[in-house]
Structure formats: structure tokens, C-alpha cells
Amino acid sequence: MRITGISTHVVGTPWRNLTYVVVRTDEGLTGVGETRMLGRTDALVGYLREATANHITGSDPFAVEDLVRRMKYGDYGRAGEIVMSGIAVVEMACWDIKGKALGVPVWQLLGGRVTDRVKAYANGWYTTERTPEAYHRAARTVMDRGYRALKIDPFGTGHYELDHAGSTYAVSLIEAVRDAIGPDAELMLEMHGRFSPSTAVRLAKDLAPFRPAWLEEPVPPENLDALRKVADKVDLPIATGERIHDRIEFRELFASRAADIIQPDVGHIGGILETRKLAATAETHYTLLAPHNVGGSVLTAATLQLASCTPNFKILEHFNDFADADIKQVVRGAPQVDPDTGCFEVSHAPGLGVELDEDVAAEFPQQRARFDLWAEGWERRAPK
Incomplete structure (x- = not known):
């Protein structure tokens, strides 16, 4: 062939x-x-x-x-x-x-499954007015759809620093979200590489009472010494790695012992087998894998194949129930989160278990897509 x-x-x-x-x-x-x-x-x-x-x-x-x-x-x-x-x-x-x-299925070719069920966490759900009341309602909607975990960046346009008013407001947003989801759901705290180490440490301590499941990219990703400084001063798991595009470059991250959870993107790091190799290395460092996943249903399906055969896989990000959910139509067999468990069921169909509908895909032409994390209202992911 x-x-x-x-x-x-x-x-x-x-x-x-x-x-x-x-x-x-x-x-x-x-x-x-x-x-x-x-x-x-x-x-x-x-x-x-x-x-x-x-x-x-x-x-x-x-x-x-x-x-x-x-x-x-x-x-x-x-x-x-x-x-x-x-x-x-x-x-x-x-x-x-x-x-x-x-x-x-692909997982059968990578050593066989260790699980048929992969926990999901929601992202892209807070495309609404940036107020505690609106975030409370939106977070409640996530729970009503069966999710047991969600992620949020509550920091507006914060960059290196966040003043007292901005910090207090971010805390009020997280307080509202935790109240909406209850004490048992996982709440992932996203920083998008915004802050200096001292600011990240201060905010992590302010938000610790709401028990974040992890602190993600607290500082810009280029400087591992800065990340290590944060890891040494907070009692939360540190997650990072979506902007590392070669598994070899994770060597220094492992050596620094600054991350508890790594987040490679299967669609950026060379694919399924490259990520599986990285996961095996992470396992030798007792580090969990929670891949970045801002793609559509094919990327989700591919990552689920990896998840099924990876013992140190933690959880999978999912946007497509909340942000432009219509794009799920372009893929036949799109993975769905089970509303009773908050998990994906891994496909047993041959290959990835999905097919692209090229005719439907043509109905969503390429756009001048723009996503600026430093712009007011970025969280709405709406046309500028």
C-alpha cells in the first residue's frame, strides 16, 4: 500500500x-x-x-x-x-x-487499552458577560451537561502583573464558579502564561481556598527557571506543555521537576506515537498527561486513542460542546461526553473511529480567525 x-x-x-x-x-x-x-x-x-x-x-x-x-x-x-x-x-x-x-482501533496497535473511559473537562464555556452571576450560570450549565470538571482563565487581560482590583475580581469569579459546580467537581485554573513568578504565586495563594485541580502555565513558557520558582512556592499541581512542540524539548522540563502534569497537543507535537513516547517518559518521572485539545472531533478522537492505552493519562480537554459546537457536524462519529459519567467512551471501531464529511466541512470556510488573549473580551471568542 x-x-x-x-x-x-x-x-x-x-x-x-x-x-x-x-x-x-x-x-x-x-x-x-x-x-x-x-x-x-x-x-x-x-x-x-x-x-x-x-x-x-x-x-x-x-x-x-x-x-x-x-x-x-x-x-x-x-x-x-x-x-x-x-x-x-x-x-x-x-x-x-x-x-x-x-x-x-488504533489503541490496539499501541499496546492495548488500559481504560475504555476517559474523563473530560469543559473549556470554551464562559463565552458570556464577565461577571460572577454570568459565570455562575454558565458553570451550572456545564454541570447540567454531565461534566465533572471545567477550566477557566478568570484574569481578564492580565499581563505580568494584576492590580488589587483585578485580583479581587478574579477571585470573585472563581468563588462564583466553585459555588456553581460544588465541592467535588474539578476546577482547573488557567493562567495562559500571563504572569511574573511573584504575581503567579500571589494569585495561586489567593485562589487556593477554592481548591484548583492545577495551576496551568503560570508564567510564559520559555523560562523553566521562572516556572520552577512558582512550583517551589505553591502547593498546587503545576500543568504546562501545550506550547512545546517537540518531545525532546520536554527533557529539560522533566529535569527541572517544575511540572506535575504535562499538556502536549497531539496535533502539534508530531502525532499519536510521538505523544505516546512522551507519555512513557513522563511515567518514569511520575508525571501525569492531560493533553491540550482545542481542536475538533478528529483531534479529540485521536487523543482518545492515546488515552485508552496510556496508564498515566489524567483527563482530556473539550471545547466542542460550548464554543462553536456546530463544527461537530463535519465529523461522522464525533466523540461525545456521556452526561451520566462526564467521560468519553473510547471507540472500538477500526482506526480512529471517525470520518470527515468533506461536503459539510465546505460549509465552514476558512476565516480570518483571531484570538488575542490580551484584548478586552477575549473570553467571548467572538468576531472582532
């Missing part, structure tokens, strides 16, 4: 463009992959056009390791976010093809 080519399909919303890739073979089998780029979708599509000619066409979709190695190193230049995302969408599509050809 050989790859004959690929097609790319960009599904647009005002705040995110999702790039789907369908890999085609000479035996008629196809596979699908997905990633979400921020402001670099055209660059990704351009890279994939060149990579198709240079690496992809004519390759054996079963030889995943070889294809990833050639795409990563065969152009000599160091692979960054765009290249690793391009590798990821093609890689997960190859796993989809392999699973279909063998009649088994």
Missing part, C-alpha cells in the same frame, strides 16, 4: 481555523488527521503542499516511524510548530489507515 496524495480542508470559525488532512492510498483506504493553528493556517497548508511532494506521496502508511523521521529531519532545518503540526496530521491519518486495514 502506498500514499497517492493528500487533501486539506480548513474549517473556519471566528476564533479558530481547524485544518483537516485526508491521506489517500492506492488501495482506496483513506485516513484523517487534524490540528488547530493560531494565525499560521496558511503556512501549515503551504508546508503540507511541499511535504507531499518531498516526503508523503509514495510512502507506506504503515511505516509511520520512517515517514515521521523523514518529515522531521529530511529538510535539515529545525522542525518547529508548523512542521511538527504538519507531521502530526499526516501521522494520525496513517494510524487511521493502518487501523482500518487491520480492522482494529
Whole structure:
């Protein structure tokens, strides 16, 4: 079996463009992959056009390791976010093809499942007025849909510092959310790399009474010494890693012992097997895996395949019940959160267990998607 080519399909919303890739073979089998780029979708599509000619066409979709190695190193230049995302969408599509050809789900090819059920947490749910009352109502809606966990960035446009008024208001928002979800639900606290170490530590202590499940990206991701400073001074689990695009770069993070939970994005770090390798390394450091997942239903399905066979998998992020939920229509077999358990049931269908509906995808054309975390009202994820 050989790859004959690929097609790319960009599904647009005002705040995110999702790039789907369908890999085609000479035996008629196809596979699908997905990633979400921020402001670099055209660059990704351009890279994939060149990579198709240079690496992809004519390759054996079963030889995943070889294809990833050639795409990563065969152009000599160091692979960054765009290249690793391009590798990821093609890689997960190859796993989809392999699973279909063998009649088994991808998790069966990665060692077999350790669970059929993966806990979900909601994101994208607070696209509303930024008040305690509105956040209370929105959080209650999340719980009513069966979720047992959610995440929120309550810090407005905070950057390095947050003044007393802003800090007090952020605390009032979290107080309202905790009241809405009750004492047992998990509440993840997102900082989006906003703050200096001292500000992050102060805010973590202010918010500790509401028992956050983790403190995510408290400082900008480039400086591990700054992250270590925060980790040394707070008693909350630290989560980070969505903006690391090569598993090799996690080596220093593990060595720093600054993170309790790592958050690679399967769609940015080279795909399913690269993330599985990283998860195995994390397990040797007694570190949990909670992947970043701001994509659509194909990326969710691919990450669930990984989750099913990964012993140190904690929980999976999910946007698509709240932020532009209509895009779930573009994927047949889209994973759903069980309202009785707050979990995904992992598919037992061959491959990834999903298919892209290219006709429906065409109804969501690429947009000039813009998501600026420093702009007033960013949390609404609405057109500017």
C-alpha cells in the first residue's frame, strides 16, 4: 500500500481555523488527521503542499516511524510548530489507515487499552458577560451537561502583573464558579502564561481556598527557571506543555521537576506515537498527561486513542460542546461526553473511529480567525 496524495480542508470559525488532512492510498483506504493553528493556517497548508511532494506521496502508511523521521529531519532545518503540526496530521491519518486495514482501533496497535473511559473537562464555556452571576450560570450549565470538571482563565487581560482590583475580581469569579459546580467537581485554573513568578504565586495563594485541580502555565513558557520558582512556592499541581512542540524539548522540563502534569497537543507535537513516547517518559518521572485539545472531533478522537492505552493519562480537554459546537457536524462519529459519567467512551471501531464529511466541512470556510488573549473580551471568542 502506498500514499497517492493528500487533501486539506480548513474549517473556519471566528476564533479558530481547524485544518483537516485526508491521506489517500492506492488501495482506496483513506485516513484523517487534524490540528488547530493560531494565525499560521496558511503556512501549515503551504508546508503540507511541499511535504507531499518531498516526503508523503509514495510512502507506506504503515511505516509511520520512517515517514515521521523523514518529515522531521529530511529538510535539515529545525522542525518547529508548523512542521511538527504538519507531521502530526499526516501521522494520525496513517494510524487511521493502518487501523482500518487491520480492522482494529488504533489503541490496539499501541499496546492495548488500559481504560475504555476517559474523563473530560469543559473549556470554551464562559463565552458570556464577565461577571460572577454570568459565570455562575454558565458553570451550572456545564454541570447540567454531565461534566465533572471545567477550566477557566478568570484574569481578564492580565499581563505580568494584576492590580488589587483585578485580583479581587478574579477571585470573585472563581468563588462564583466553585459555588456553581460544588465541592467535588474539578476546577482547573488557567493562567495562559500571563504572569511574573511573584504575581503567579500571589494569585495561586489567593485562589487556593477554592481548591484548583492545577495551576496551568503560570508564567510564559520559555523560562523553566521562572516556572520552577512558582512550583517551589505553591502547593498546587503545576500543568504546562501545550506550547512545546517537540518531545525532546520536554527533557529539560522533566529535569527541572517544575511540572506535575504535562499538556502536549497531539496535533502539534508530531502525532499519536510521538505523544505516546512522551507519555512513557513522563511515567518514569511520575508525571501525569492531560493533553491540550482545542481542536475538533478528529483531534479529540485521536487523543482518545492515546488515552485508552496510556496508564498515566489524567483527563482530556473539550471545547466542542460550548464554543462553536456546530463544527461537530463535519465529523461522522464525533466523540461525545456521556452526561451520566462526564467521560468519553473510547471507540472500538477500526482506526480512529471517525470520518470527515468533506461536503459539510465546505460549509465552514476558512476565516480570518483571531484570538488575542490580551484584548478586552477575549473570553467571548467572538468576531472582532
